Amino acid sequence: MSEPGASRNGVGPSVGELVERFELEKAWLVDPISGREGPGEIVVVDGILESVNWLEGAEADGVTDKGVVVAPGFFDLHAHFREPGFEDAETVASGSSAAAHGGYTSVALMPNTQPALDEPGALERIRLASRASGSPVEILAFGAVSANRAGETLSAMGELADAGVLGYSDDGAPVRTGKLMRSALLYAGMLGLPIVEHAEDLEFTSGAEAHEGYVASIMGLAGWPSAAEVNAVSRDLAVLADAIKDEPRARLHITHVSTAEALDLVRRAKAAGLPVTCDVTPHHLALTDEWIAGARRWAWDALNQDGTSRDPWADSALTAGPYNTSLRVNPPLSTPVDAAACLAALLDGTASAVVTDHAPHTVVDKEVEFGKAANGISGIETALGVLLELVDAGKLPLVRAIAALTTGPASVVAGWPARTATAAARARGLVEGASADLVVFDRTDRWKVTEESLRSKGKNSPLLGRELPGRVLLTIAAGRLAYQDAEADDAE
Amino acid sequence: MTTATTPAATWRHRHLIDVDVLTWPEFELIMRVSEEMKGILARPIRKVPALNGRRVTTLFYEASTRTRVSFEAAARNLSADVVSVSTATSSVTKGESLVDTVRTLEALGAEILVMRHAVSGAPYLAAEIFSGHVLNGGDGWHAHPTQALLDLYTMREKLGHDLRGKKVAIVGDILHSRVARSNIWSLTAAGADLWLCGPATLLRGMDRWAVAWSGGAIPGHGRFNVTSDVNAAVKDADVVMGLRIQRERMQGGLLPSLREYAARFGLTAERVALTKPGAIVMHPGPMNEGVEIAPDVAVSGRSVILDQVANGVAVRMALLYLLAGGHEATHVETVR
Numbered sequence: 001m002s003e004p005g006a007s008r009n010g011v012g013p014s015v016g017e018l019v020e021r022f023e024l025e026k027a028w029l030v031d032p033i034s035g036r037e038g039p040g041e042i043v044v045v046d047g048i049l050e051s052v053n054w055l056e057g058a059e060a061d062g063v064t065d066k067g068v069v070v071a072p073g074f075f076d077l078h079a080h081f082r083e084p085g086f087e088d089a090e091t092v093a094s095g096s097s098a099a100a101h102g103g104y105t106s107v108a109l110m111p112n113t114q115p116a117l118d119e120p121g122a123l124e125r126i127r128l129a130s131r132a133s134g135s136p137v138e139i140l141a142f143g144a145v146s147a148n149r150a151g152e153t154l155s156a157m158g159e160l161a162d163a164g165v166l167g168y169s170d171d172g173a174p175v176r177t178g179k180l181m182r183s184a185l186l187y188a189g190m191l192g193l194p195i196v197e198h199a200e201d202l203e204f205t206s207g208a209e210a211h212e213g214y215v216a217s218i219m220g221l222a223g224w225p226s227a228a229e230v231n232a233v234s235r236d237l238a239v240l241a242d243a244i245k246d247e248p249r250a251r252l253h254i255t256h257v258s259t260a261e262a263l264d265l266v267r268r269a270k271a272a273g274l275p276v277t278c279d280v281t282p283h284h285l286a287l288t289d290e291w292i293a294g295a296r297r298w299a300w301d302a303l304n305q306d307g308t309s310r311d312p313w314a315d316s317a318l319t320a321g322p323y324n325t326s327l328r329v330n331p332p333l334s335t336p337v338d339a340a341a342c343l344a345a346l347l348d349g350t351a352s353a354v355v356t357d358h359a360p361h362t363v364v365d366k367e368v369e370f371g372k373a374a375n376g377i378s379g380i381e382t383a384l385g386v387l388l389e390l391v392d393a394g395k396l397p398l399v400r401a402i403a404a405l406t407t408g409p410a411s412v413v414a415g416w417p418a419r420t421a422t423a424a425a426r427a428r429g430l431v432e433g434a435s436a437d438l439v440v441f442d443r444t445d446r447w448k449v450t451e452e453s454l455r456s457k458g459k460n461s462p463l464l465g466r467e468l469p470g471r472v473l474l475t476i477a478a479g480r481l482a483y484q485d486a487e488a489d490d491a492e
Numbered sequence: 493m494t495t496a497t498t499p500a501a502t503w504r505h506r507h508l509i510d511v512d513v514l515t516w517p518e519f520e521l522i523m524r525v526s527e528e529m530k531g532i533l534a535r536p537i538r539k540v541p542a543l544n545g546r547r548v549t550t551l552f553y554e555a556s557t558r559t560r561v562s563f564e565a566a567a568r569n570l571s572a573d574v575v576s577v578s579t580a581t582s583s584v585t586k587g588e589s590l591v592d593t594v595r596t597l598e599a600l601g602a603e604i605l606v607m608r609h610a611v612s613g614a615p616y617l618a619a620e621i622f623s624g625h626v627l628n629g630g631d632g633w634h635a636h637p638t639q640a641l642l643d644l645y646t647m648r649e650k651l652g653h654d655l656r657g658k659k660v661a662i663v664g665d666i667l668h669s670r671v672a673r674s675n676i677w678s679l680t681a682a683g684a685d686l687w688l689c690g691p692a693t694l695l696r697g698m699d700r701w702a703v704a705w706s707g708g709a710i711p712g713h714g715r716f717n718v719t720s721d722v723n724a725a726v727k728d729a730d731v732v733m734g735l736r737i738q739r740e741r742m743q744g745g746l747l748p749s750l751r752e753y754a755a756r757f758g759l760t761a762e763r764v765a766l767t768k769p770g771a772i773v774m775h776p777g778p779m780n781e782g783v784e785i786a787p788d789v790a791v792s793g794r795s796v797i798l799d800q801v802a803n804g805v806a807v808r809m810a811l812l813y814l815l816a817g818g819h820e821a822t823h824v825e826t827v828r
Contacts, residue, residue: 209612214704217697220612220634220673314709321620323613367591369611371632 015100015483016134018047019436019476027068027440029054032403033429039063042070042430042438047479049436065398066444069470072428073105073437073477074405077279077412078171078196078255078355079380081107081139083129084122085114090360090457092126093133095380098358098456100475100483102381103405103439106138106424111149112172118144118155120163136480140424142169142196145184151176154187161191166419169196171255172330178235185243189250192418196253197236199262200331204228209371211332215289218313219322221370224332226259233262237269240276249417254278256357258331260341267350277412279353280342282386283377283462289333291462292370294318299339300393309336325366325373326462329359343395346404353408354387356380360458378458382449384441385468392469398443435479445471503814507619507626510635512677516712519644519681523653525810526645526803532569533806543570546816549602551577551593552629553584553609558777558801559629559638563606566808572816575602594618604815607631612670625815633668638811639776640674642804643733644682646796649803650772651730656683659768661725663689663757664735664784666718667696671735671776676716680705686716689725690735690757693746722757729767733774734759734785750783759785764794772796 022044029040029052039060041053055063081095090098092109099107109126111117117126123141130139143160145168147153157168168188175181175197184195205228210216212223236252243250257263257278266278288299288309295302295312296319302310312318327333345351359376366373387404390396406428414425430438446467451459475483502521505513514522532540548567552560560576567574577597584593590609597605603624607615612632619626630636644655651658660679666672666688679686688698695718702718719725726732741747764773773785773794781787790797 212697214697214700217701218673220632220670222633223697311704311709314704314711316711321616323616364589367589367617369590369609369614369617371611371613 015481016136017481018479019044019481021045022476024068024070024440026055026063027070028063028065028443029430030069030071030399030402031430032072032399032407033427033431035399037065037399040070044436044476044479047436049430049432049434049438052430052432067442068440068473069443070430070438070440071103071402072406072430073439073475074103074384075106075409075424075428076104076356076358076380077108077353077409079107079109079358080112080360080376081109082360083113084125088457089362089365092129092139093135094455094457095358095360096130096133096135096137096139097483098380098454099137100135100477101455101472103384103441103472103475104137104380105437105439105475105477105482106140107380108140108142108166108424110169110171111142111144116144116149117141118147118149118160120156120159123160123163123165136477136482138423138477140166142167142171144168145170145175145195146180149173151180154183157187157191161193161418165193166413166424167194167196167253167416169198169255171196171198174198174200174202174232178239181236181239182243185240185250185252186247189243189247192249192416194251194253194416196255197232199229199232199236199254199257201228201231204231208332209328210292211289211334213289213335214311215293219293221292226261226334229257229259229331230261230265233257233265237265237274237276240274244275250275251416252276253412255355256281256284256331257345257351258284258334258342259338263341263345263350267345267348270350275415277352277415278345278350279355279409279412280346280351281355281357282379282383283329283333284331285339285342285346285354286386286389287327287333287462288336288339290317291333292323292327294320294322296320298389298393299336300390300395302336303340307337307340323370324462325368325370326377326460326464328370328373328375329377330375343390347396347400352412354383354404355409356383358456360456361460363459366460376460377462378454378456378460381454381456382461382463382468384470384472388443388470389468436476437478438476439472440474441470441472443470445469447471503817505815507615508637508811508815509615509619509626509628509631510677511637511640511674514681516681519678522641522807522810522814523645523648525814526641526807529806529809529813530803532809533802538569539571540569541571542813543567543572543816546572547575547601547603548572548606548812549575549577549597549604550606550629551597551608553579553614554630556608556629558804559608562801562804563629563808566805567812569805569809570812572604572812575600590614590617591621594622598622598624604812627811627815630670632670633673634670635674636670637674638804638808639671640678641811642800642807643675643774643776644678645803645807646774646800647731647772649799650796655679657685658730659685659687659728660731660733661687661689661729662733662735663722663725663759665694665737665741666690666698666735667694668738669735676701677713680713680716683714687725687729688716688718689720689722691747691753692720694741695720722763723766726763727766730771731774732759732764732767732771733776734779735776736778737780737784750780754783758783759789761786761788761792764789764792774800776800
């Protein structure tokens with residue numbers, strides 16, 4: 001009898017090759033479509049998930065959710081691979097490699113490249129780069145809302161739709177004006193596609209360095225008020241309510257929502273029937289502004305019983321140096337109360353997905369004064385580990401964590417009329433007979449986040465030096481090998 | 493100096509970027525050494541060989557007259573070699589990063605780096621890569637430790653060493669003030685009854701800080717008050733300190749006019765009359781006379797503004813001495 005989680009007939013040696021045969025016995029299977037999790041076995045033959053066998057009774061003995069876990073491959077609705085224009089920070093190839101290391105098999109890229117992805121040729125270029133990389137990770141993309149992301153005129157929306165963009169976003173910045181947002185929602189709605197909004201009122205955030213509050217006050221950092229996000233979300237919802245009267249197919253997705261107040265607005269808008277969805281990031285779920293002062297405890301460990309934020313100075317919780325620029329991100333890390341609101345939104349369905357907002361940067365852009373540092377966290381490789389910390393803390397069931405990375409984002413795309421039936425919106429579950437698209441990870445095997453262990457060119461992770469649970473052992477995308485842990489390979 | 497080795501042996505900080513890291517005994521140590529330095533400044537020849545041959549570099553990314561001159565005078569009084577770098581004349585204007593500049597200065601022999609920067613937290617970045625000692629001469633809105641220490645020294649000199657219960661009112665642009673932030677740490681450590689006062693637009697965020705500390709939760713630090721009522725702030729105060737109001741604050745929509753500020757918050761003779769008999773008036777400079785402080789108040793018998801300037805040299809001598817000597821003391825112990 002083999003050990004739980006033992007695999008036989010290891011997969012092919014190199015990335016991109018078809019997985020001819022892979023069997024996993026006695027693992028913990030998580031299927032977010034059915035909501036089922038439990039002991040089971042899988043067999044992949046010629047890139048097809050040939051069998052998913054749930055074990056019961058004596059066969060299931062010794063198999064727990066604390067060991068090897070099999071889940072559908074993850075889908076990131078929001079990442080930056082920086083190509084073209086900023087290839088020293090990331091490329092489609094390095095980003096795809098990082099994604100596979102993080103358990104992702106599909107990634108949607110934001111269009112804030114140089115030049116911006118505002119016409120179909122730019123999309124073709126990214127597809128060529130993906131093909132050339134040899135990675136089987138599926139690369140999707142959003143087109144820009146405005147030409148050159150300048151916030152003035154609409155991009156080549158129709159041509160971009162024909163070329164296959166998922167939707168439109170001026171991410172990195174909000175859609176400049178409410179008037180342009182109205183046009184964008186109407187025109188994109190006509191095409192059956194959404195506007196994905198980075199909600200930020202720039203009037204409030206010019207020169208801002210950190211979430212306005214206790215920590216920023218002590219640290220002398222220019223405050224970024226919650227009102228910056230709340231005001232933007234409020235504007236967008238008002239415009240959406242107006243736009244759907246003219247174009248019922250208009251869709252709004254608000255990305256990386258970070259404040260309790262803005263999440264409440266989305267919650268109420270959804271309840272009122274507006275076609276709006278939103279997502280949250282791992283860093284806004286788990287990290288808070290006190291990290292900028294040097295705290296390194298998870299957001300849920302920084303809360304009082306009554307739900308208020310604890311004081312890191314009073315707790316003597318400042319264990320690292322202050323002003324670490326890897327914590328500079330847009331929207332800024334907020335309070336433990338806001339982080340708890342992000343989790344509550346995920347649990348009650350206000351937020352449909354967890355997205356990484358993977359934002360790699362070079363040392364040149366990050367090894368500078370805090371207020372001069374580029375915004376962004378390199379996070380596509382640490383998302384699973386951070387969510388598993390939430391699971392381990394008893395805050396999030398495992399199957400919900402996996403759903404937030406798989407069926408959640410797929411359901412968002414399925415709500416966009418022109419993309420409902422596309423591969424991006426496909427059911428992400430453990431489906432027998434479908435092309436194998438899955439991740440195998442060891443729930444309790446901790447791995448250390450280091451510059452060397454990150455495949456991304458962007459080493460701008462505030463989790464460097466920390467150990468995270470859930471070492472990814474194997475990622476199979478579209479039946480092909482995307483990532484295999486070297487040590488796991490040796491162990492066979 | 494007679495006690496040249498004693499204080500240094502108990503100094504444990506490699507850098508001094510803010511006073512938030514200091515324990516009360518460490519504040520007192522700095523005060524004692526400053527006292528000795530003040531004795532040196534009273535001599536006909538104000539120079540001792542304590543830092544003979546040691547290399548102090550001042551790197552100022554922001555315009556400053558008094559702080560820079562004060563640091564350089566302090567270093568020269570201790571016989572240190574002083575190199576001054578100002579960003580107007582250095583490679584910084586060619587786009588050199590802070591990290592490259594600091595590495596270059598280290599390669600050129602800098603041992604103690606005195607730094608002023610417009611971005612909060614910048615000296616922590618310098619300290620991460622610099623193998624010597626970083627002494628913060630003011631960073632953004634965050635900290636100005638030598639100012640807070642010279643303020644503390646001046647208050648103790650004028651009011652007695654025990655500041656517990658002494659009412660200190662700081663009036664002005666608290667939001668943008670590194671002086672106010674460092675003084676919050678030092679004066680709450682000293683046990684003073686601290687009041688921060690200014691228009692609501694220039695107090696943003698401070699109330700949350702005051703509320704968080706109101707329960708006495710922070711080890712070693714007491715509570716403080718925040719108010720826009722200037723009469724309440726200065727009433728029966730032992731110390732009133734004005735902070736500079738910059739013209740840019742009006743362009744930012746934070747103040748209607750300097751005239752209105754002067755009328756509502758300026759330290760006038762009438763307001764100063766509300767303080768305790770014997771109260772002192774302070775200002776970190778440079779002053780806008782007629783705005784945050786009336787000209788007659790600035791030169792009145794209560795004003796200790798020039799004492800602050802003179803004490804600044806003594807306090808900076810003390811810190812340079814402690815940083816340089818403390819390092820040596822640790823090193824010697826390690827070798828033995």
